[in-house]
Amino acid sequence: MKLRLAFIIGILSLAAVSGFAVVIGNSGGGQYTPIETADDNPEVTENGVFRLLASNDVDENETSIHPDIYNVSARNLQMRMAGNNSTQAVIRIDNTTFTTHQARQYARLTDGYRERLDTDTRIPTEDSWQSGSDVTIENTVFIGFEGNQSTPEHSGEDGVVYVEIESEPGQLPARNVEVLQEETDDDEEPGDLYISNSDDIEVYDGEMKNYEEINRQAVNNSFLDTGLDESVIPAAGYGSNTARxxxxxxxxxxxxxxxxxxxxxxxxxxxxxxxxxxxxxxxxxxxxxxxxxxxxxxxxxxxxxxxxxxxxxxxxxxxxxxxxxxxxxxxxxxxxxxxxxxxxxxxxxxxxxxxxxxxxxxxxxxxxxxxxxxxxxxxxxxxxxxxxxxxxxxxxxxxxxxxxxxxxxxxxxxxxxxxxxEPAKADSLNITAYVKDTRQGQELYFDVVGNQRPEVNPLGSMQITANGGDEVWRVYTPWVVFPQTLYDRVETRRKGANQWNFTSVKVGDGPHNLHRDYMDANSYKTAARSTILVSEEGIDQAQTYEGINTGDNVINTKGDIPLYRTWGGRVLSTSTGGRLEDFEANGTDLFGNKVEIDTKFVTYETTDMELEMGSDGEVANGQLVDSNGTGIPNREIHIEGGTTNTVVTDSNGEFQVQVHENATGFVAEFKGDKLRDNVPTHYEQADARTFTGNLNINVISTPLGYLSNFISNLYVVIHWIVLGLFFVWWTKFRNDK
Structure with a gap:
C-alpha cells in the first residue's frame, strides 16, 4: 500500500525503522484491551467533548518516544504554544482553517482556540468507532514508530495511526492496529509500514456537532427536567467540589x-x-x-x-x-x-x-x-x-x-x-491599506491608527484582495479565544443525599460539559489561504498588550504582545507571478462585523537628477526632473561635499549648493517621497555625482613628512582613479537606461 505522510509530520524526522509488529492503543494511561467488534468499545474516561475544547484536561496522546510530536510542525498547523511550556500546543479549530474531518483528527491531540467568535466550529462528540472491515482504507499515516529493520521485535507502543478511507475526506484515528514493516534488501531504503489486520482495526466515527449545539445540548442534558425533588448545581470550576x-x-x-x-x-x-x-x-x-x-x-x-x-x-x-x-x-x-x-x-x-x-x-x-x-x-x-x-x-x-x-x-x-x-466594535480605528507600486516592485502595508486594545477596538483581521479577487493577503491580529470547560462535575442535591457527578461525553451517561470563552493574545499571523507572500519587514509598534488574568486552568500566553501601527513589507510573490491590480481592502472584528479600511494605490513616477559644477568649481547646480524632463518642486535634496547637508528644490526643481573647499567629490540625492507623504504625485529616488576639481597635495618639508605625505597623496590619487572609473561606468549605465 502506498503510504503518504500527512503534513502534520512534514518536518518530523523519525529514526530509521525496521520490521516489527505492535498493537496500538490510544488512551492516556496505557493500551486499550483489544476489541473484538465495533460495538465493544471501551469506556470513555476523559472529561470534556472528546478533547478539543477543554483547556484543562490531561493530554491524551503525549507519547514517551515523541512527547512533543504534535507541535513539531506547529507553524504549519497554525498551532499556538501555551505560555512557557513548549510541549503544550493548542490548535486553531474554527473551520476556516480545518475541515470538520481535520478537526476530528486533531481533537484527540490538544486543546483548541478560535480567532473569531462568529466562525462555525464543528468538533467531535458522541465518541464511536467503526470496524475496519466496513471501510476501504486508501492511505495510512504512521507517527512515532521505531524499531530494528532486521528483527520483527515488539516495539513502538506509543505510535499513532491515522487512516484515510474511501468517500470521506480527512484522516481519522485508528486503534487496535497491528503494524508491520515490509522487508527490503536495501539497507538505505527501509521498507514501508503497513497495517496487517485491516479488518480488525477500529476507525473513529464520532459525530460532529456545532459548538453552540454542544452547549445547548449540555443545558438540555444537565439542567432541564431534572426532577422536582432534585437540584443540579454546576461546580465552581474544574476540579472543584464547591457549588458555583x-x-x-x-x-x-x-x-x-x-x-x-x-x-x-x-x-x-x-x-x-x-x-x-x-x-x-x-x-x-x-x-x-x-x-x-x-x-x-x-x-x-x-x-x-x-x-x-x-x-x-x-x-x-x-x-x-x-x-x-x-x-x-x-x-x-x-x-x-x-x-x-x-x-x-x-x-x-x-x-x-x-x-x-x-x-x-x-x-x-x-x-x-x-x-x-x-x-x-x-x-x-x-x-x-x-x-x-x-x-x-x-x-x-x-x-x-x-x-x-x-x-x-x-x-x-x-x-x-x-x-x-462591554460591547466593543472596531469602529474608531482609522485603517488604511497601501499598495506601493514602483519600478523595483510592489509593497503592501496596513496602517492602524487608534487604540487597539480589544475592549476598545477588537480588530480581528485585515485583508487585501487584488486582480479580481484572485490574489489575497490576510493578516490576523493577535487576539485568540479559548473555549473553556465551565466545570467537570455537578452536584445533585436531594433530600438526605447530595452527590457529585462527573461530566461525560455520552448522551444519557451523566451531565455534559458547558463551555464559555476566554480571550487572550498570541501574535500577528498571515492567513494560510493568502496567495500573496509579503516580507512583513515594514512593521512599527504602537502599543503593548501586557497580558490578562485568564483564570485557573485556562491556557494563556505569558509576556508582552506588541500591537502594531504598521504591518507589511515587500511583495515577494503572488500566485500568478504578476503585479497586483484592482486593489480592494476590508476587515472584520472578532465578531465578524465589517470594519472599514481605506485604500491607497500609490504609483511612483521615475525621476532623474541633473548636476553640474560651476566654472569656478565653487558652486554646484542641479535639477530634479520627472520622466518628461519637467522640474519637480519642493523636494528635499541630501548633499555630500557641500557647505550644507540639505537643500529644497525651487518651483522649477532646481537647486544650487556652495561646494566645500576641501571636497573632492559632490553627491546630490533625492531619497524619494515617503509612502504616506501628502503630495499630488509620488516620485522615486534619484541621485547624481560629480567631481569638484580639487586635488589637495601637501608640500614635502622633511624626509619623514615626505613619506607621510607620499602615502596621503597616493591615497588621494587612488581615490580619484576609483571615482573616475565609477563616473565612466555610471555615465555608460545612464546612457544604456
Missing part, C-alpha cells in the same frame, strides 16, 4: 407548624455569552447582539408527608369519670402532598429592560447590549395539597376534624452576573 452559585430557599407556614423550607437549593446565574469572551474581569461582547445562557434549578421539599406528618398537642378536653373530672389531650396534625409547579420563569434584566427566553431554553437574546450588568431572575411557584386536622381521644365528645386546602409557596432569586459586559 449561591442558593436560596422559600419557607411555607402551616396551620400550626413554624415556617419550614418548601423550596431549597434555588439558584440562578449566567453561564456563558455568545458572541462574547471573558477578558480579564468582564465580557467583551458583540454590540450587534448576544445570546446569554442562564442556568437555574431548585428542588421542592414536602415538609411533612402523611406518613411523617407534623403533630402537636391540642388544647385538652375534659370529661367526667364518675364524680371526677378528667382531661384528655387531642393531637393536631398537618402534612402536605402532591407538589405541583404552577408557575416558573426566568428573565434577564439589562439596561432598564426585561428579556425573555428565545428559541432555545435558558438562552436569552439581547439586541444592542449596553455596557453594564446583566441580572438574571428566577421565580417558581409550587402548589401543595395541605391537609390539617385534630384527632380527638375517644374520651372527648368532639368529632375528629380534617381540612384539605391548596397552598402555594413562591421562591424568587436574582444574582448579578459575575462579570459585567
Amino acid at each position: 452559585y449561591n442558593t436560596t430557599k422559600a419557607n411555607i407556614s402551616g396551620k400550626w407548624h413554624s415556617p419550614t423550607p418548601a423550596v431549597k437549593d434555588h439558584y440562578v446565574g449566567i453561564a456563558r455569552i455568545s458572541e462574547g469572551a471573558i477578558y480579564d474581569d468582564y465580557w467583551i461582547v458583540n454590540p450587534e447582539g448576544i445570546n446569554v445562557t442562564a442556568l437555574t434549578d431548585y428542588r421542592a421539599i414536602v415538609p411533612y408527608t402523611e406518613s411523617s406528618r407534623y403533630t402537636e398537642n391540642a388544647p385538652q378536653c375534659s370529661y367526667q369519670d364518675g364524680n371526677q373530672t378528667k382531661y384528655a389531650t387531642p393531637e393536631r396534625y398537618e402534612y402536605y402532598s402532591n407538589p405541583t409547579v404552577t408557575s416558573e420563569f426566568m428573565e434577564l434584566y439589562h439596561n432598564g429592560s426585561w428579556y425573555d427566553e428565545g428559541e432555545h431554553s435558558h438562552v436569552f437574546p439581547i439586541e444592542d447590549p449596553a455596557a453594564g450588568k446583566i441580572t438574571p431572575y428566577s421565580t417558581t411557584t409550587i402548589e401543595y395539597n395541605h391537609t390539617y386536622g385534630v384527632d380527638y381521644p375517644s374520651e372527648c365528645s368532639q368529632e375528629d376534624e380534617e381540612t384539605t386546602e391548596t397552598v402555594t409557596v413562591t421562591s424568587t432569586i436574582d444574582r448579578n452576573a459575575e462579570h459585567p459586559i
Whole structure:
C-alpha cells in the first residue's frame, strides 16, 4: 500500500525503522484491551467533548518516544504554544482553517482556540468507532514508530495511526492496529509500514456537532427536567467540589407548624455569552447582539408527608369519670402532598429592560447590549395539597376534624452576573491599506491608527484582495479565544443525599460539559489561504498588550504582545507571478462585523537628477526632473561635499549648493517621497555625482613628512582613479537606461 505522510509530520524526522509488529492503543494511561467488534468499545474516561475544547484536561496522546510530536510542525498547523511550556500546543479549530474531518483528527491531540467568535466550529462528540472491515482504507499515516529493520521485535507502543478511507475526506484515528514493516534488501531504503489486520482495526466515527449545539445540548442534558425533588448545581470550576452559585430557599407556614423550607437549593446565574469572551474581569461582547445562557434549578421539599406528618398537642378536653373530672389531650396534625409547579420563569434584566427566553431554553437574546450588568431572575411557584386536622381521644365528645386546602409557596432569586459586559466594535480605528507600486516592485502595508486594545477596538483581521479577487493577503491580529470547560462535575442535591457527578461525553451517561470563552493574545499571523507572500519587514509598534488574568486552568500566553501601527513589507510573490491590480481592502472584528479600511494605490513616477559644477568649481547646480524632463518642486535634496547637508528644490526643481573647499567629490540625492507623504504625485529616488576639481597635495618639508605625505597623496590619487572609473561606468549605465 502506498503510504503518504500527512503534513502534520512534514518536518518530523523519525529514526530509521525496521520490521516489527505492535498493537496500538490510544488512551492516556496505557493500551486499550483489544476489541473484538465495533460495538465493544471501551469506556470513555476523559472529561470534556472528546478533547478539543477543554483547556484543562490531561493530554491524551503525549507519547514517551515523541512527547512533543504534535507541535513539531506547529507553524504549519497554525498551532499556538501555551505560555512557557513548549510541549503544550493548542490548535486553531474554527473551520476556516480545518475541515470538520481535520478537526476530528486533531481533537484527540490538544486543546483548541478560535480567532473569531462568529466562525462555525464543528468538533467531535458522541465518541464511536467503526470496524475496519466496513471501510476501504486508501492511505495510512504512521507517527512515532521505531524499531530494528532486521528483527520483527515488539516495539513502538506509543505510535499513532491515522487512516484515510474511501468517500470521506480527512484522516481519522485508528486503534487496535497491528503494524508491520515490509522487508527490503536495501539497507538505505527501509521498507514501508503497513497495517496487517485491516479488518480488525477500529476507525473513529464520532459525530460532529456545532459548538453552540454542544452547549445547548449540555443545558438540555444537565439542567432541564431534572426532577422536582432534585437540584443540579454546576461546580465552581474544574476540579472543584464547591457549588458555583449561591442558593436560596422559600419557607411555607402551616396551620400550626413554624415556617419550614418548601423550596431549597434555588439558584440562578449566567453561564456563558455568545458572541462574547471573558477578558480579564468582564465580557467583551458583540454590540450587534448576544445570546446569554442562564442556568437555574431548585428542588421542592414536602415538609411533612402523611406518613411523617407534623403533630402537636391540642388544647385538652375534659370529661367526667364518675364524680371526677378528667382531661384528655387531642393531637393536631398537618402534612402536605402532591407538589405541583404552577408557575416558573426566568428573565434577564439589562439596561432598564426585561428579556425573555428565545428559541432555545435558558438562552436569552439581547439586541444592542449596553455596557453594564446583566441580572438574571428566577421565580417558581409550587402548589401543595395541605391537609390539617385534630384527632380527638375517644374520651372527648368532639368529632375528629380534617381540612384539605391548596397552598402555594413562591421562591424568587436574582444574582448579578459575575462579570459585567462591554460591547466593543472596531469602529474608531482609522485603517488604511497601501499598495506601493514602483519600478523595483510592489509593497503592501496596513496602517492602524487608534487604540487597539480589544475592549476598545477588537480588530480581528485585515485583508487585501487584488486582480479580481484572485490574489489575497490576510493578516490576523493577535487576539485568540479559548473555549473553556465551565466545570467537570455537578452536584445533585436531594433530600438526605447530595452527590457529585462527573461530566461525560455520552448522551444519557451523566451531565455534559458547558463551555464559555476566554480571550487572550498570541501574535500577528498571515492567513494560510493568502496567495500573496509579503516580507512583513515594514512593521512599527504602537502599543503593548501586557497580558490578562485568564483564570485557573485556562491556557494563556505569558509576556508582552506588541500591537502594531504598521504591518507589511515587500511583495515577494503572488500566485500568478504578476503585479497586483484592482486593489480592494476590508476587515472584520472578532465578531465578524465589517470594519472599514481605506485604500491607497500609490504609483511612483521615475525621476532623474541633473548636476553640474560651476566654472569656478565653487558652486554646484542641479535639477530634479520627472520622466518628461519637467522640474519637480519642493523636494528635499541630501548633499555630500557641500557647505550644507540639505537643500529644497525651487518651483522649477532646481537647486544650487556652495561646494566645500576641501571636497573632492559632490553627491546630490533625492531619497524619494515617503509612502504616506501628502503630495499630488509620488516620485522615486534619484541621485547624481560629480567631481569638484580639487586635488589637495601637501608640500614635502622633511624626509619623514615626505613619506607621510607620499602615502596621503597616493591615497588621494587612488581615490580619484576609483571615482573616475565609477563616473565612466555610471555615465555608460545612464546612457544604456
